[in-house]
Every structure is written in C-alpha cells, then in structure tokens.
Amino acid sequence: MFEKLDQIFVTLKHLVLGYVPEALQPLVSAVLSVTLILSVFPGIFAIVTIFERKGIGRIQNRYGPNRVGIPFTNIRLCGFGQFIPDGIKSLTKEDIVPRAADRVVHFLAPIVMLIPVLLAYAVLPFGRNMTVADFDAGLLFFFAVGGAVEISVFMAGWSSRNKYSLLGAMRAIAQMVSYEIPLILSAVTVVMIVGSLKLVDIVAAQNHYTFGIAHWYVFTPWGFVGCILFFIASLAESNRSPFDLPEAESEIIAGYFTEYSGFKFALFFLGEYLGMFAIIGLGITLFLGGWTSPVSFLTWIPSYVWFVTKMIAIVFVFIWIRATLPRLRMDQLMNLAWKLMLPLALINIVVAGIWHFMGPDWQRWLVCAAIIFGAYLVLGRGLMRHQKLGKRTYRYAE
Template sequence: PYGPGLSPLGLDSGILYYFAVGTAAEIAIFMAGWAGGSKFPLLGAMRAIAQMMGYELPLVLSATAAAMVSGSLVPTAIVEAQAGYVLGILPNWYLFTPWGAVAFLVFFIAALAESNRSPFDLPEGESEIVAGHLTEYSGFKYALFFMAEYVGMLAICGIATALFLGGWNAPAPWLAWIPSWCWFFAKLYALVLLMIWVRGTVPRIRIDQLLGFTWKFLLPLAFAALIAAAVWHHAGRGPAAWILSLLLVGIPYLLLGGAFHRRFPRRTYRFAD
C-alpha cells in the first residue's frame, strides 16, 4: 500500500501471502541448479536451501512482532496503526520503539539473505563455485534471475517500509502536505540504496558463518523482540513499557553479541622474512 486508498489488492492476510510467495522463489533456484547438470549449479542450489532454513524464521518472527502490535496482517492496517506523532514531533513508527528497532534490524539482515545480497550471496559465490545455480545459464534466461532478484528486493523493502517505517506517513506533521505515495517510495528506495551500499562494502561470508549467525544470534534476538512487543502491546506506550521492552531486547543483544563475537578468532598476520 503506497497511500490511503492506493492499495492495488487488499488481502486479509497480506503479510502471510507475501512470505508464502517469497519462499516459493527458493524452489525456482533449487530447480535451476538441479537442472544445470553439473556440480557447481547443484552446490549453489543446496546453498540456497540451507540459507533459506537460516534466515526465514527470523524474518517471519520479526514481521510477526509488528503484526501483533497492530493487531492485523493487512499491510494497510499496519501502516494506519503507525499514524500520528508522539509529543507532536516524533513519528509513531514502530522503528522508534525498543522492540521495533531490534525487529527492523533482524528483518533487514534477513532481507539481505532472502534477496541474495552481499554478504549473503552464497548461492552464487563467484569466487568459490563459479556462479552457483547460474553457471549453466546465459542470455535472457540468465537475465531473468537477476530481474527477479531485484523485483524481490523492491518487494521486501516495501514490506519493511509498511511494517516498521510508517508506510506512507510523513516523518513530520509539517510535511504532511506532500503526497503520501512520495513518502512511501522515498522510504522504499532509501532501503534499496542501503542494500546496494551494503553489497559494495561488506565481503561475502562462509555458509557455516551464515548459519551460525542466523541460528545463534538472529533467531534468539527475533524471539526477544517478539516478547518485548507483547509486553509493549500489553503495557501501552508508557514509561514502564519503554523500560521493560528496552531491557527485554537490550540484555539479549549484549549477551548474544558478546558470546558470538568471542567465537571469532583474532586476525593473525604473517610477514615475509
């Protein structure tokens, strides 16, 4: 939905429909790798399935937190629940809440993995498995995969905009005169540019690092954000809700981040004699 009354199709469970269709894209990647007839496409296809098993659950749980607080699975209703301003200045977006900030972080990282963006472009892995599931394809068939990848990137950025960034709502009350669709597409393309920037700056990680990161860091953090969202929904937007939700997401973040950071060995250097 990119504006009031500007939703092309209103489904009662629009968020669930998106995740169902988005998961089906991995089947196409697996079939493309299996039909390649060589080892590199098959390895890329297996990487895609393993990657999906890692990021899909944190992605869904972080979206569930926003849907639970708004009380609806309809994207339009979720955006309408974020209308208004706190103290007349701060937008009432879920991003500006303790649980919403953590849920958005988890959602965005998982979205990078779903759209096969670096550092999670493991199914392609040019330096390891040539081009992964795309090794045996060329021409328009090769282009179709990348076109679908960028369409999926636009779609998931649109979902993130509706869930956490207020959708078509303006960031300040004195900017409400600007058309609503301008704000929606501005936020959407800002997230797309952020994904492109991450792709150009962060190197690719290994498949074992990805699975360890998703299962041991993202998934517990998504559960913590979900519990904090439940407390926020029950207690309201008072100081008690802020303190409780901040503790519920802050303590797990510090503990998980410290434990996960200690698992990485320090960088070693070798100097020529």
C-alpha cells in the same frame, strides 16, 4: 492541490473505469494496476542497476559506467543510459541450454522465479488507497508466495546438471530457509501490536504524530530490534552481499544461474532485484511507516513519493553494504541465523507482548529496552566466546 496530487493515480483509474461497462470493471481495474506495477518496478530496476554499478565504482575509487546516455545523441546523463544497451544485449544474446540439462525444468525455472515475486507486489500499499489486492491475510500471502522462490532456485540448480549450479542452489535454499524464520518472527511483533495481518491496517496504525514525529515502529525498542533483524534477514533472503554465498563468483561461478544466458539470465536478474524491492517494500510497510511521512510538516508530499524514496534509500544501504562487507563463510552464516537472530527474534516477541500489556507508560520503554539490551549482550557474548577479537595483523610476502 497536494491532496489531488497524492490521489492522482486513484483518480485517473476511476476516470478510466468510468468509460468501461459495469461488467468489465473488475477486470480493467486489475489490468490497470498490474500494468502500473509492471512498468514502474522494472523501470526502477533498470535505474538501480546503473546506480549500483556507479555507486560501487565510487566506493571502490573508480568511475563505473559513465559513457552511455540517450542513444544517437551526445547527451551522456552521467552514464545512466547504460541499461538500454545492457537490455538489448541480454535480449539478443544466444540462449544456451546445456546438452545434459533437463530442458523443461531448465526453461520453467526463471518463470517460476518471476511470477511469485510479481505476485508479492499485489499486497504492498504503495501509497494512500494504492493497494492492488487488500487481502485480509496480506502479510501471510507475501510470505507464502516468497516460498515459491526457493523452488525455482532448486529447479534452476538441479536442471542445469552442473555441480556449481547444484551447490549454489543448495546453499541458496539452506540460506533462505534459515533466514525466513527470523524474517517472519520479526514481522510477527508488528502483527501482535497492530492486531491485523492487513498491510493497509499496519500502515494506518503508524500514521499518527506526537510532537511532529511519526509513530513508526522502528522508534520503539521492539520495533528497532525487529527492524534490524528484518533488514539482515532480507539481505540474506535476496542473496545480497555479505550473504551472497549462493552466487559467490569466486567459488562457484554464478551459483544456480551459471548455465543461464541471454533472456533467461535477464529474467533471473530481474526476479532477484524485484524480490529485493518487494521485501524492502514490506520492511518499509512494517517498520518504517509505509507511505507515511516521518515528520508532520512534510505530510503534503505525495504518499507514493515517500514510499519510493524510502525504498531507494534502503536500496542504497544495500549497495553500500555490498561494497563494504566481505562475504560470510557458510558456518558463520548459519551461526548468525540460528544462534543469534532466532533467539533474539523470539525474545523480541516476548518484549512486544510486555510492551502491549504495560500500557502507555514511560516505564515500558525502560523495561523493554533493558530486556532487549541484556538479551543482545548475552547472545552476542555467547556467540563470540570462542573468537579472539584483537588487532588485525597483516602478513606481507617478503
């Protein structure tokens, strides 16, 4: 029963494919998978925008949207229908292009943003047997298409002919290039241990249980550090607070999409959130066991439910961080990436090698944890040497 529920999408797809002539089957199969992704993830996006506004509202001691429910009825749904009027508004707003803008590039930028983000979903395993394209070099594909986002950000910033747009774009590119290195290096440790770039293999390698607890890589010393580094870097890659300098509204209006309105703005918004979901999905796959269950007695819950649950949980942490932490300064941002995260990620690769060659003894836990802790202490102290951390004092206007 539960196994059937787990494989329901796969079974349905095979059922539909049975009615299609042999020659068209690859095409129809691709179209079905793409349709599912294109309907599910924008749907999650719509819910998450409301979730975020309400969550931040609650954290900041206010209500957030709580009026709109199902249109033309009195059902309010705690305001979770807000995305419908929001969507209609952004679709019907006037599309303004600045007179000095480079029209072609200005038009292409949101499209160039959205396409690679959607392509990245092709390699993510959403559940058991649920991967659209199981490339041999899946992880490399994910990072490769991620690189195109930087180009689109530059296109948007440059073509608007607005100094705030260009400043935002340059900040965004500098930030993304810097944080891509710890992102990839922390993923390399998993590749070293699993011995494959295939994301399906990576999930399969974590799908074992000892004493009822799953072998997720976050539960190992190197995986724990890798997971934290990946998490911070993915916050920065998706331009989320506290790394939201590229769109710091108090300094540069909205960064590279200052000059976008209406539907194109909605595309940027969608692209940004879908990019965030994709990179969270990758982080889940690498360190948090993908679609596997954390404890063995819950394995009956369908695999895709686990995937989406983990994703929503991490999105909630993202929202929580956004409402809690202040924005970093540019030099702090670069210091964090190049002086702390990059050396730590490199040391983590060495630690993963030690872990692999020490064999399945208990000593490797001690050795690896000690190296990482020592490295963290040295690097952290080195970074904080010139900063006085004392009691925070406030000055009031008198």
